[in-house]
Amino acid sequence: SGRVQCTPMTGEFDLIQRIRARAGTRDDVVLGIGDDAALLAPPPGMQLAVATDTLNSGVHFPPETAARDIGWKALAVNLSDLAAMGATPAWCSLSLSMPQADDAWLDDFIDGFMALAAMHDVALIGGDTTRGPLSICVNVMGLIEPGRALRRDGAQVGDDIWVSGTLGDAAAALSLWQSDKPMPAELRERLNRPTPRVALGCALAGIATACIDVSDGLLADIGHVVAASGVGAEVDLDVLPASPRLRALAADDAEALRRWQATGGDDYELCFTASPAQTQRVIEAGIASGTAVTRVGCIKAAPGVRALQGDDEWQPVSTGHEHFSI
Ligand code: ADP
Ligand code: MG
Numbered sequence: 001s002g003r004v005q006c007t008p009m010t011g012e013f014d015l016i017q018r019i020r021a022r023a024g025t026r027d028d029v030v031l032g033i034g035d036d037a038a039l040l041a042p043p044p045g046m047q048l049a050v051a052t053d054t055l056n057s058g059v060h061f062p063p064e065t066a067a068r069d070i071g072w073k074a075l076a077v078n079l080s081d082l083a084a085m086g087a088t089p090a091w092c093s094l095s096l097s098m099p100q101a102d103d104a105w106l107d108d109f110i111d112g113f114m115a116l117a118a119m120h121d122v123a124l125i126g127g128d129t130t131r132g133p134l135s136i137c138v139n140v141m142g143l144i145e146p147g148r149a150l151r152r153d154g155a156q157v158g159d160d161i162w163v164s165g166t167l168g169d170a171a172a173a174l175s176l177w178q179s180d181k182p183m184p185a186e187l188r189e190r191l192n193r194p195t196p197r198v199a200l201g202c203a204l205a206g207i208a209t210a211c212i213d214v215s216d217g218l219l220a221d222i223g224h225v226v227a228a229s230g231v232g233a234e235v236d237l238d239v240l241p242a243s244p245r246l247r248a249l250a251a252d253d254a255e256a257l258r259r260w261q262a263t264g265g266d267d268y269e270l271c272f273t274a275s276p277a278q279t280q281r282v283i284e285a286g287i288a289s290g291t292a293v294t295r296v297g298c299i300k301a302a303p304g305v306r307a308l309q310g311d312d313e314w315q316p317v318s319t320g321h322e323h324f325s326i
Contacts, residue, residue, distance in 0.1 A: 071112030086205030171264020
């Protein structure tokens with residue numbers, strides 16, 4: 001008879017207590033974990049930026065990933081979305097589905113999660129804990145002054161396209177993992193512990209015309225920006241920044257390097273556009289936030305994204321990751 005029995009996970013209350021003891025706080029948290037809802041006091045006149053991202057075991061991270069790394073990454077990918085809006089992170093909630101109540105796993109997970117939360121003064125203010133296949137859904141909220149958010153729809157013809165940091169490390173690590181090859185530690189770090197570019201995103205508010213974080217692959221993500229902005233883009237693949245570790249790994253395979261950098265996801269760098277008149281301010285924002293910035297292309301009127309190697313157009317097998325694409 002269509003009745004569904006709700007079976008709470010044994011030890012759910014204990015798990016929540018373990019999380020609550022470590023949730024951190026801020027002056028603007030009126031009421032945190034423990035009631036039916038949290039109460040927050042955003043500063044008057046500020047806008048809230050709100051984002052959610054889910055990580056499913058085996059889909060978004062290899063199942064054998066350490067609990068600490070999963071905790072870090074679950075928050076990092078969400079903070080990256082706030083960074084891409086130019087917002088300052090403030091609060092988060094955590095919806096956790098796990099196969100059984102495992103205290104040791106949870107403590108390690110919270111270690112990784114709260115290490116990153118503390119770095120950005122983010123308080124964990126609530127969530128949900130259920131039994132099921134391992135899945136982590138995080139919601140983050142940040143603050144931004146009205147009119148300053150870095151949206152996807154602001155790119156203008158003639159703007160330069162920039163990226164932060166280096167590209168391709170995470171995709172290379174994933175590809176080594178998928179082919180059962182050893183993963184150099186620096187590449188594994190980039191896959192498991194991405195650095196959300198929060199300071200750079202905040203510094204670019206009011207300077208960049210559009211911004212997105214590189215989660216699906218550079219060309220795919222630029223595609224989202226140009227589609228939203230009603231413009232097109234040319235990207236110079238020869239200038240994409242790569243880490244020394246990645247260059248060494250791909251020394252004999254220029255095509256793999258190209259693929260990892262241009263279409264590999266999971267780097268969580270920022271890709272943004274800015275008028276050439278703002279070049280000096282972009283460079284200063286990079287210096288102030290301690291993040292490298294590299295100009296990699298420009299915005300054109302003709303729709304679509306053209307990836308160039310010298311004068312030739314490069315045709316990727318796929319422009320990036322998409323769920324449900326096959
Ligand atoms: P309810 O039945 O009202 O949804 P829960 O038992 O699910 O209450 O949660 C109790 C309190 O613990 C709530 O304040 C909720 O936000 C918090 N909470 C539950 N799970 C988590 C979690 N994984 N992380 C942070 N807070 C949580
Ligand atoms: Mg609940």
